[in-house]
Amino acid sequence: MEAVIQFELSKEYLERFQGALDEKDEQFIRASLDGVNPADITQLLYEFDTEESKYVIDLLEKQISAQIINDLDEDTRTEFLGAFTVTEISSFLDFLDSDDCVDILMELSLQTREEVVALIRDEQKARHIQELLHYDEDVAGGLMAKELIKCNLNWTIRQCIEEIRKQAETVQKIYSVYVVNNTGKLIGKVSLKKIIIAEDSAKIADIYDDDIVSVATHMDEDEVASIMRKYDLEAVPVINAKGRLVGRITIDDIVDVMQEQAEEERQLMAGISDDVEEDDSVWKLSKARLPWLIIGMVGGLMGARFIGLFEGDIALIPAVAFFIPLITATGGNVGIQSSSIVVQSLANPNVFAESMARRLVKVLTVAVLNGLILALLVFGSVILLYKEEFLAITVSIALFSVVLLASFMGTITPIILDKFGINPALASGPFITTANDLLGLGVYFTVANLLYGIF
Amino acid sequence: MEAVIQFELSKEYLERFQGALDEKDEQFIRASLDGVNPADITQLLYEFDTEESKYVIDLLEKQISAQIINDLDEDTRTEFLGAFTVTEISSFLDFLDSDDCVDILMELSLQTREEVVALIRDEQKARHIQELLHYDEDVAGGLMAKELIKCNLNWTIRQCIEEIRKQAETVQKIYSVYVVNNTGKLIGKVSLKKIIIAEDSAKIADIYDDDIVSVATHMDEDEVASIMRKYDLEAVPVINAKGRLVGRITIDDIVDVMQEQAEEERQLMAGISDDVEEDDSVWKLSKARLPWLIIGMVGGLMGARFIGLFEGDIALIPAVAFFIPLITATGGNVGIQSSSIVVQSLANPNVFAESMARRLVKVLTVAVLNGLILALLVFGSVILLYKEEFLAITVSIALFSVVLLASFMGTITPIILDKFGINPALASGPFITTANDLLGLGVYFTVANLLYGIF
Numbered sequence: 001m002e003a004v005i006q007f008e009l010s011k012e013y014l015e016r017f018q019g020a021l022d023e024k025d026e027q028f029i030r031a032s033l034d035g036v037n038p039a040d041i042t043q044l045l046y047e048f049d050t051e052e053s054k055y056v057i058d059l060l061e062k063q064i065s066a067q068i069i070n071d072l073d074e075d076t077r078t079e080f081l082g083a084f085t086v087t088e089i090s091s092f093l094d095f096l097d098s099d100d101c102v103d104i105l106m107e108l109s110l111q112t113r114e115e116v117v118a119l120i121r122d123e124q125k126a127r128h129i130q131e132l133l134h135y136d137e138d139v140a141g142g143l144m145a146k147e148l149i150k151c152n153l154n155w156t157i158r159q160c161i162e163e164i165r166k167q168a169e170t171v172q173k174i175y176s177v178y179v180v181n182n183t184g185k186l187i188g189k190v191s192l193k194k195i196i197i198a199e200d201s202a203k204i205a206d207i208y209d210d211d212i213v214s215v216a217t218h219m220d221e222d223e224v225a226s227i228m229r230k231y232d233l234e235a236v237p238v239i240n241a242k243g244r245l246v247g248r249i250t251i252d253d254i255v256d257v258m259q260e261q262a263e264e265e266r267q268l269m270a271g272i273s274d275d276v277e278e279d280d281s282v283w284k285l286s287k288a289r290l291p292w293l294i295i296g297m298v299g300g301l302m303g304a305r306f307i308g309l310f311e312g313d314i315a316l317i318p319a320v321a322f323f324i325p326l327i328t329a330t331g332g333n334v335g336i337q338s339s340s341i342v343v344q345s346l347a348n349p350n351v352f353a354e355s356m357a358r359r360l361v362k363v364l365t366v367a368v369l370n371g372l373i374l375a376l377l378v379f380g381s382v383i384l385l386y387k388e389e390f391l392a393i394t395v396s397i398a399l400f401s402v403v404l405l406a407s408f409m410g411t412i413t414p415i416i417l418d419k420f421g422i423n424p425a426l427a428s429g430p431f432i433t434t435a436n437d438l439l440g441l442g443v444y445f446t447v448a449n450l451l452y453g454i455f
Numbered sequence: 456m457e458a459v460i461q462f463e464l465s466k467e468y469l470e471r472f473q474g475a476l477d478e479k480d481e482q483f484i485r486a487s488l489d490g491v492n493p494a495d496i497t498q499l500l501y502e503f504d505t506e507e508s509k510y511v512i513d514l515l516e517k518q519i520s521a522q523i524i525n526d527l528d529e530d531t532r533t534e535f536l537g538a539f540t541v542t543e544i545s546s547f548l549d550f551l552d553s554d555d556c557v558d559i560l561m562e563l564s565l566q567t568r569e570e571v572v573a574l575i576r577d578e579q580k581a582r583h584i585q586e587l588l589h590y591d592e593d594v595a596g597g598l599m600a601k602e603l604i605k606c607n608l609n610w611t612i613r614q615c616i617e618e619i620r621k622q623a624e625t626v627q628k629i630y631s632v633y634v635v636n637n638t639g640k641l642i643g644k645v646s647l648k649k650i651i652i653a654e655d656s657a658k659i660a661d662i663y664d665d666d667i668v669s670v671a672t673h674m675d676e677d678e679v680a681s682i683m684r685k686y687d688l689e690a691v692p693v694i695n696a697k698g699r700l701v702g703r704i705t706i707d708d709i710v711d712v713m714q715e716q717a718e719e720e721r722q723l724m725a726g727i728s729d730d731v732e733e734d735d736s737v738w739k740l741s742k743a744r745l746p747w748l749i750i751g752m753v754g755g756l757m758g759a760r761f762i763g764l765f766e767g768d769i770a771l772i773p774a775v776a777f778f779i780p781l782i783t784a785t786g787g788n789v790g791i792q793s794s795s796i797v798v799q800s801l802a803n804p805n806v807f808a809e810s811m812a813r814r815l816v817k818v819l820t821v822a823v824l825n826g827l828i829l830a831l832l833v834f835g836s837v838i839l840l841y842k843e844e845f846l847a848i849t850v851s852i853a854l855f856s857v858v859l860l861a862s863f864m865g866t867i868t869p870i871i872l873d874k875f876g877i878n879p880a881l882a883s884g885p886f887i888t889t890a891n892d893l894l895g896l897g898v899y900f901t902v903a904n905l906l907y908g909i910f
Binding site for chain 2: 035037039161165168174175192195228229230231232234251252254255256258259263266267269270272276277278282283285286289292294296299303304307308314321322323324325326327328329330332334336339340341343344359362365369374378385403428430434441
């Protein structure tokens with residue numbers, strides 16, 4: 001670990017720091033945070049309340065404070081920003097890239113937002129921010145920053161270096177210089193490596209790389225992520241409908257998008273309806289969990305109603321009731337397995353995905369295979385344990401049918417959700433379990449009723 | 456879309472290409488793939504069989520072919536490499552970074568691997584690869600590439616640029632030049648931007664940045680990913696136990712790690728035991744799903760045995776059986792919700808995570824709250840629908856207890872799994888559902904038996 005973190009967050013340090021906060025020991029706080037990476041300070045501040053954190057932030061250099069504000073997670077930051085005046089917030093924005101400024105502004109009320117923007121001293125930056133505020137958060141335009149280095153096709157390397165020098169303060173990280181023609185249309189790029197190696201007098205036109213991947217402002221963030229992954233890009237230029245270069249998306253933002261997607265999917269699969277974390281309040285945690293629990297409960301009550309229709313059968317042969325959990329659990333398991341495979345395909349779409357019909361044929365083949373194996377195992381087990389053939393036949397036929405139906409439902413549900421623009425991972429959550437419970441019960445009791453009627 | 460893909464994969468093109476393959480129309484294939492990004496060619500080749508793909512690869516420039524081989528997913532590539540001789544494989548490696556070479560080599564048998572390495576012409580590269588082969592795949596050493604640019608603290612910018620020029624062919628992407636002292640110890644970095652801006656005569660010692668984040672060779676890939684995310688890095692240097700710079704990890708590899716983690720978690724949550732995709736064979740898909748289905752089935756049979764103990768009760772009051780699915784489903788839902796929140800905390804560990812005791816107190820508070828709400832709703836519904844007070848009391852007490860127990864199990868299971876080095880997401884899968892089904896049945900029938908005994 002010593003390899004990574006020069007700044008070690010220990011319990012002892014935390015206590016010492018709390019003491020310094022209580023005594024308002026400016027000197028200790030300043031000295032102990034000197035030279036520490038802002039990302040580490042951010043982590044430290046999560047341990048203190050808003051007022052204490054603000055005290056620390058006010059002691060730091062504005063540039064460091066701005067970085068910390070930028071690093072905070074959304075929930076904490078929204079709460080945090082309330083402690084600052086519009087002038088203070090605006091002064092943080094001076095040190096941040098335009099895309100990060102927009103993220104912060106979006107957490108403010110419309111009025112505060114306008115006041116903050118009005119206070120930004122750098123006119124160009126204010127214009128850039130105004131432009132970015134127009135885009136949806138989840139498209140390329142909403143992810144991009146205006147800070148980038150571009151050069152004209154007709155320039156020489158010397159002019160290009162001059163431009164880099166001029167913009168060095170504004171653009172934190174440069175990977176490539178983007179090449180545009182006289183109308184501002186993006187036509188290629190030159191890597192910094194190439195600029196370093198080339199002669200000063202070399203012309204951009206002679207050395208630039210015209211094989212450049214770009215994305216359109218309106219492209220969905222998921223697609224941007226998949227393109228950056230596919231082509232191993234650390235930055236991608238964004239162009240407008242006319243092909244003009246309007247911004248740049250860097251990989252750190254995409255890494256955050258991927259992280260959010262994974263968390264959203266986990267929550268949908270777990271039936272948690274809000275973006276909650278373990279350290280949220282009890283009330284918030286309860287509220288996020290209740291909706292799916294109630295839906296599950298309603299499903300359970302409907303199931304009870306349904307089983308009630310067969311009260312006579314159960315009174316006669318109570319053993320029928322024994323296998324209810326087996327049937328419903330298997331339906332749930334098969335449904336989630338099926339849907340999650342579809343969700344995976346939808347997340348990594350193949351250009352030539354198999355057709356719907358072929359997909360279903362395959363899913364059902366797998367279901368028949370698994371259903372047969374399970375049904376045989378259960379048949380054998382029931383015969384062995386209960387020595388009742390009718391019961392064994394009933395349970396295994398019902399199990400087989402449930403595997404088939406649950407596979408089918410698990411496959412089409414995410415596809416349908418996706419068609420309607422709903423995150424298909426929802427179909428791998430309590431939704432499919434509740435639906436399959438009811439389905440399973442229906443199949444089971446129908447089969448039982450039919451077979452017992454026959455024999 | 457035209458903004459992104461100059462090369463459009465259409466059904467028509469695919470058919471035309473298949474025709475060209477059948478007729479061995481070299482000219483068309485060469486012409487239509489000229490200037491196309493290797494990542495796009497890779498995607499195209501997924502549509503053809505190994506023999507056809509090899510035919511295409513043989514027509515392309517070695518450098519492009521190497522990139523395609525590198526881009527292929529693991530399964531396809533392993534199959535694919537069988538079609539090439541050791542000499543051919545070795546010649547691809549000439550064009551790839553050492554970390555990518557190692558990934559490919561790891562898919563070969565030990566003997567083939569040694570033959571291929573022996574054929575690598577560049578001695579330094581062969582040495583690098585030999586070194587990397589010693590590391591586990593999932594630690595920093597197994598992810599890093601040996602290709603990087605380093606300069607001595609005592610150099611000038613001019614010497615540094617000279618080094619970049621010399622290594623330009625070997626190192627594809629340069630973000631920073633790493634600064635080492637005379638013993639090879641990593642002490643800082645200089646960004647390419649700074650190198651471009653600085654005077655040629657400037658000394659590295661005067662301008663380098665000593666605030667550098669590095670990782671140790673043995674660090675787990677998850678931790679590397681979380682560090683690169685935290686500090687927004689596009690590359691991170693890797694150091695050995697002596698602090699010497701031994702390699703570099705780039706963000707594209709970490710993006711792949713994150714992607715794999717998300718897929719692994721989805722599979723664990725869905726109870727799929729192997730890394731399968733929709734287009735895998737029916738047999739492979741069945742095999743990956745069966746283990747958890749069988750475990751669920753065994754759980755179901757145990758449940759049946761257990762319910763069987765209460766056969767008398769059920770014969771007497773069949774209504775008890777009606778609520779089995781409600782109880783088991785709620786237990787399953789609550790368990791998955793609880794475990795997934797813990798899994799999320801474990802994935803983004805906070806330095807000062809709440810203690811186990813406080814965690815459990817909180818979890819149980821949430822459970823009591825949700826349990827009470829659900830129990831009241833169910834009590835009301837059962838009274839309303841069945842007009843049987845004893846039944847309503849039984850079901851709601853059982854439901855409340857199940858919510859509590861399932862929350863507790865859902866919380867401790869992932870923590871215990873994590874302690875034993877098992878991916879805690881396993882606890883959000885069929886595992887928890889099966890366990891909670893049994894738990895729920897136990898609680899339900901015990902409560903029912905007790906209450907009916909009393910009243």
